[in-house]
Amino acid sequence: MTFIIPPDAERVVEIRKLWTVFRSPDGDQVVHRDLDLTIVRGEVLSLVGGSGTGKTVLLRQILGLEHPTKGEVTVLGHAPARLSAMGAANVGMLFQHGALFSAFSVLDNIAFPLRELKLLPDDLIRDAALVKLQMVGLSPQQATKSPSDLSGGMIKRVALARALIMDPPLLLLDEPTAGLDPESADGFCDLLRGLHRELGLTVVMITHDLDTLFDLSSRIAVLADQKVIVSGTTRDVIAYPHPFIHEYFLGGRGQRAMEALHEGAASRPVPLSER
Ligand SMILES: Nc1ncnc2c1ncn2[C@@H]1O[C@H](COP(=O)(O)OP(=O)(O)OP(=O)(O)O)[C@@H](O)[C@H]1O
Numbered sequence: 422m423t424f425i426i427p428p429d430a431e432r433v434v435e436i437r438k439l440w441t442v443f444r445s446p447d448g449d450q451v452v453h454r455d456l457d458l459t460i461v462r463g464e465v466l467s468l469v470g471g472s473g474t475g476k477t478v479l480l481r482q483i484l485g486l487e488h489p490t491k492g493e494v495t496v497l498g499h500a501p502a503r504l505s506a507m508g509a510a511n512v513g514m515l516f517q518h519g520a521l522f523s524a525f526s527v528l529d530n531i532a533f534p535l536r537e538l539k540l541l542p543d544d545l546i547r548d549a550a551l552v553k554l555q556m557v558g559l560s561p562q563q564a565t566k567s568p569s570d571l572s573g574g575m576i577k578r579v580a581l582a583r584a585l586i587m588d589p590p591l592l593l594l595d596e597p598t599a600g601l602d603p604e605s606a607d608g609f610c611d612l613l614r615g616l617h618r619e620l621g622l623t624v625v626m627i628t629h630d631l632d633t634l635f636d637l638s639s640r641i642a643v644l645a646d647q648k649v650i651v652s653g654t655t656r657d658v659i660a661y662p663h664p665f666i667h668e669y670f671l672g673g674r675g676q677r678a679m680e681a682l683h684e685g686a687a688s689r690p691v692p693l694s695e696r
């Protein structure tokens with residue numbers, strides 16, 4: 422699919438003809454084959470696809486933790502590796518499995534990327550971490566707790582505060598609501614929506630959860646057959662004939678979520694048109 426990007430849109434991420442190949446003694450595994458994707462400032466782009474289709478690997482490419490076998494990934498005009506020294510200042514990532522340091526307090530987890538830089542005095546770092554703690558809806562009393570004392574929803578919030586510690590313009594979310602009960606998931610979606618608006622973030626999100634997908638996305642991109650086969654509004658995506666799309670959106674689970682969708686963000690037109 423080719424996008425017509427509005428001339429005034431800033432391209433935050435550009436992925437061109439990306440190949441990701443993992444080599445093993447049993448043979449090569451091609452995860453991405455000629456994958457193209459452009460992400461523009463301000464959008465919430467949701468990636469959906471079957472398990473093992475390379476969604477997390479794609480976020481890791483954007484983060485610079487994986488490198489293209491062929492093709493090109495640029496973030497804010499540079500290869501992610503060139504951003505690496507100050508990586509957390511440009512791209513924040515909420516990892517699929519929370520990934521807090523269990524031996525650190527909540528505050529030390531949030532402060533970690535800033536401490537690693539060794540540029541600021543400790544009292545400033547603590548204050549910055551406290552600001553982020555409150556930004557994600559947690560009280561200062563939580564600062565000294567250990568991750569094992571937190572609920573699943575609170576762990577996600579702490580991980581989000583850590584991802585945002587350096588005010589990155591680009592936020593990557595890998596299954597942000599997975600494992601949360603419906604109420605916590607709704608609360609976390611509200612938080613993400615508010616932060617996206619207030620901080621003017623560009624967000625790339627992976628989710629299997631249709632409620633989260635419809636709640637937050639301004640565009641949906643479908644990963645199948647090693648590439649982005651289609652992207653656009655919910656309507657655009659559903660109209661694309663592919664067995665995964667049919668099963669995902671039009672199977673029983675999809676139908677229920679679609680019925681619950683009245684004014685979902687993804688059903689509204691986005692400022693991108695598609696050929
Ligand atoms: N570092 C690696 N070395 C070798 N293979 C890898 C590596 N990372 C991922 N893979 C493989 O690449 C494929 C895509 O993995 P990925 O984690 O991106 O899937 P996913 O789409 O995020 O799936 P899920 O929805 O289950 O999280 C999988 O087959 C995985 O085993």
Ligand SMILES: [Mg+2]
Pocket residue numbers: 476477478517595
């Ligand atoms: Mg994954």
